[in-house]
Amino acid sequence: MSTSSKLTLSLGEQQLAKLTNEAPEIRMRALEQVETRFIRCLQHGEPINFKPVLLLKQLIRWFGYSPPAAADRVLALMLELLRSNYVDAIVHKIPGQRLLTELDKIRKILGSLQSKRAMELLDDLQSLIAVVYNETTSVDRDHSSGESQSSNSEIGDFSIERFKLGPADYEPAWTRASLDDMATMKTFVDSLTIDIDLELLDHLTNLQIKLCDYPAEYLLQTPHIFLRLLHIQRMHADKVLLQINRTLFTTVKLLQRRLSIRSKTLYYSASIESLETSPQQLRVSSALTLLLNGCLELLGPPQLEVCRHNWHIIELIVEVIETFCQISAPVPNRIVERLGLIVPNLLDYCGRFNAGPDNELTNLTRNLMIPRLQSLIFNGLLMDVTSLNLKTNPNMDKVAARALLQPIMTDSVYLACVPLRMQELCDLCDSLKSGTQAEKQQMVRLKQAYSTALNQLVSKTRLAPRELLREQRQVCLVLIQLGSEKLLKQLCQAMVKCSCFYGTQPELRQEAE
Numbered sequence: 001m002s003t004s005s006k007l008t009l010s011l012g013e014q015q016l017a018k019l020t021n022e023a024p025e026i027r028m029r030a031l032e033q034v035e036t037r038f039i040r041c042l043q044h045g046e047p048i049n050f051k052p053v054l055l056l057k058q059l060i061r062w063f064g065y066s067p068p069a070a071a072d073r074v075l076a077l078m079l080e081l082l083r084s085n086y087v088d089a090i091v092h093k094i095p096g097q098r099l100l101t102e103l104d105k106i107r108k109i110l111g112s113l114q115s116k117r118a119m120e121l122l123d124d125l126q127s128l129i130a131v132v133y134n135e136t137t138s139v140d141r142d143h144s145s146g147e148s149q150s151s152n153s154e155i156g157d158f159s160i161e162r163f164k165l166g167p168a169d170y171e172p173a174w175t176r177a178s179l180d181d182m183a184t185m186k187t188f189v190d191s192l193t194i195d196i197d198l199e200l201l202d203h204l205t206n207l208q209i210k211l212c213d214y215p216a217e218y219l220l221q222t223p224h225i226f227l228r229l230l231h232i233q234r235m236h237a238d239k240v241l242l243q244i245n246r247t248l249f250t251t252v253k254l255l256q257r258r259l260s261i262r263s264k265t266l267y268y269s270a271s272i273e274s275l276e277t278s279p280q281q282l283r284v285s286s287a288l289t290l291l292l293n294g295c296l297e298l299l300g301p302p303q304l305e306v307c308r309h310n311w312h313i314i315e316l317i318v319e320v321i322e323t324f325c326q327i328s329a330p331v332p333n334r335i336v337e338r339l340g341l342i343v344p345n346l347l348d349y350c351g352r353f354n355a356g357p358d359n360e361l362t363n364l365t366r367n368l369m370i371p372r373l374q375s376l377i378f379n380g381l382l383m384d385v386t387s388l389n390l391k392t393n394p395n396m397d398k399v400a401a402r403a404l405l406q407p408i409m410t411d412s413v414y415l416a417c418v419p420l421r422m423q424e425l426c427d428l429c430d431s432l433k434s435g436t437q438a439e440k441q442q443m444v445r446l447k448q449a450y451s452t453a454l455n456q457l458v459s460k461t462r463l464a465p466r467e468l469l470r471e472q473r474q475v476c477l478v479l480i481q482l483g484s485e486k487l488l489k490q491l492c493q494a495m496v497k498c499s500c501f502y503g504t505q506p507e508l509r510q511e512a513e
Contacts, residue, residue, distance in 0.1 A: 009037050011050035014341075019058040022301060022349050024069065027062070031070060035077055042084060052086040053093045063106045064301070071110055075121035082128050095235070096133035100126060158231050160224060169286035173279040174217040174262065181214060189223045192232060197240055204243040208250050216254040220282040226251060227282070230294055241298075245312040248291060252319045255284065259326055285329040292320045292331075296338050302349050302371035314377060321381055321388075330392040331385045339382045340404035346375035347407055379408050380421065387428055398432040405429070412481060416450040449474040453482055456490060465494035466501065469511050 011034055018030035034055070041048040059078050062068070082090070103125055110118050177185065188210075191203040211219070219226040229251070233244045295313045302310075324331050350372050353364055386401050408414065408425060415422040452474045455461035463471060472491060479487060495512045502509035 009041055009046065009048045011037060011048065011055065013051065013054065016050070016054055016058050020061045020064070020301060022345070022352075024065070027065070028069060031062075031073065031077075035073060038077065039080065042080060052081065052089045056081060056090055056094070060102050060106070061300075063109050066109075068109060068113070071113065071115060071118045072121065075106075075118060075125065079121060079125055079128065082125065082132060087132055091132060093234075096129050098235075099129050103129075158228055160227060162231075163227060163290060165282070165286065169283050170280045171283045173221055173281040174258075175215055176279055177218050177221065181218065184214070185218055185221075185225060186223055188225055189228060192225075192228055197236075200240060201243050204240075204247050208243075208247045211247075211250055211254060216251065216258040217281055219251055220284070220287055221279060224282070226287055227290075230290055233294055233298070242312055245316055249312070249316055249319060252288075252291070252316065252323060255287075256319070256323055256326060259284070259323070284327055285324070288320050288323055288329075289332055289335065292317060292335055295320070296335065296342075299342070302346060302374055310374065314374065318377070318381065321384055325384065325388050328388075328392055330389045330396075336382075336385050336389065336401075336404065339378065339385060342378050343375070343382050343404075344407040346371060346378060347411060350375055375411075376414060376418075379411065379414055383408065383421065383425060383428060387424075387431075390428070390431055402429065402432050412446055412450055412478065416447055416454070419447070422447060445474075446478065449477040450482075453478050453484075453487060456487060457484065462490075465497040466508065468494045469498050469508060472511055 015030060015033065018026055019034065021027050021030065038048065038050075038055075040046070056078065059074050059081075062074050063071070081087070103122055107119070107122050110122075188207055191207065192200070194200045194203060229244060229248055233241065233248065236244060295316050299313050299317075300310055321331065350368055353368055382404065386405060389396050390398075390401070405425070405428070409429075415425070452463075452471055456463060456468065456475065468475070468490065472494075475487065475491065479491075498508055498512065502512065
């Protein structure tokens with residue numbers, strides 16, 4: 001047997017994530033790689049290691065970028081995926097009605113292109129979905145008018161094994177639910193299996209209100225309401241997803257309050273009951289990890305003027321990380337690495353916007369407001385997570401941690417506008433034993449230089465020509481990074497206006513030279 005036949009091709013999560021990169025050239029390159037490997041394996045009957053559900057979701061998200069490029073190729077790849085042996089994984093994870101809904105959205109997007117080939121592929125996909133899910137297209141259309149098939153099919157398939165939990169993910173229950181409380185918890189679970197979205201919204205609102213009447217740990221115990229909420233979070237979108245995120249947000253806040261109360265109280269029940277007889281509950285750190293991982297998967301691309309899609313998810317991420325800090329538990333490395341990828345992506349996204357004529361400055365500000373705000377939030381989250389892991393895990397990879405912080409170190413605007421974070425970053429670099437004193441002094445110099453340069457752009461704090469010429473070293477240090485023609489023009493005018501002083505003040509002439 002040849003060596004090549006023993007190797008198994010793979011499509012990693014990072015490679016599939018490039019299908020929704022903000023840069024069109026990166027998306028196209030990723031599509032070519034995924035298409036080549038996947039089609040080749042199908043043609044030769046070779047196995048390929050990848051996540052079919054993730055690939056399908058990424059191909060659907062491809063059409064969220066305008067103008068939609070290579071629509072025929074993407075739809076053809078979706079068709080081959082649903083025809084392959086990997087379709088079983090998709091059937092178990094994604095309901096047929098949801099796929100049909102997504103195809104309808106794609107059809108509306110591609111309607112303006114008037115591509116006959118694309119419409120034929122969409123028709124083939126809809127017919128194939130009806131066959132794969134053992135349904136007729138007419139039945140699917142009837143369900144789309146009022147009922148959501150996703151809840152009935154997917155929630156009924158709820159299984160704890162899907163979360164891949166081990167013995168280390170459980171701990172003795174903090175309190176044991178009474179028979180009446182247990183009956184109420186089962187009623188809550190039954191209310192989450194409703195197959196009509198409007199009723200599910202009402203039940204989620206009712207659950208969000210009633211959760212405050214019970215200890216937060218009940219949600220981590222049998223019948224596993226917390227895990228069921230995470231399961232539903234993966235299956236829904238739009239208004240249902242927003243309400244689920246609100247319910248999960250309430251759960252996290254209740255858990256924070258419960259942890260605060262327990263930190264001031266002594267408990268002996270764990271030592272009285274044996275591990276065999278005492279009920280178990282999901283460990284808090286494991287529950288937070290599952291929720292944080294799910295939120296990062298749902299996090300969509302930056303929105304220019306609309307923040308509703310990502311805002312609840314970002315709010316959840318912030319609260320989960322605060323809860324990690326509250327229990328002094330390290331955040332898993334895989335999540336830290338994902339945060340480390342989000343930070344430079346957001347910075348790159350914001351950096352691609354250029355200020356045109358003066359009348360476009362208002363539009364630039366409006367378009368950058370939400371993405372830049374997200375960037376500021378994730379900068380702080382990455383620093384908080386790194387600091388937390390440094391305190392709770394002395395053996396962490398400090399070189400890798402500093403590499404993840406590198407984009408923040410070069411985000412001069414963030415450091416200049418948030419000086420407390422700059423000092424915190426300096427202290428963090430010192431703790432990682434990677435930030436030398438010279439690097440710390442360089443960051444201080446950059447802060448002072450940016451402050452001087454930005455003040456020069458404001459009429460009230462603008463320096464006179466002679467003072468500006470004396471401070472030109474600081475301004476020139478950040479002139480290229482700022483890319484300000486106005487600032488360069490002020491420097492040139494200062495050299496001209498101060499020419500009469502060069503004979504009597506040689507140091508001023510030296511600064512000009």
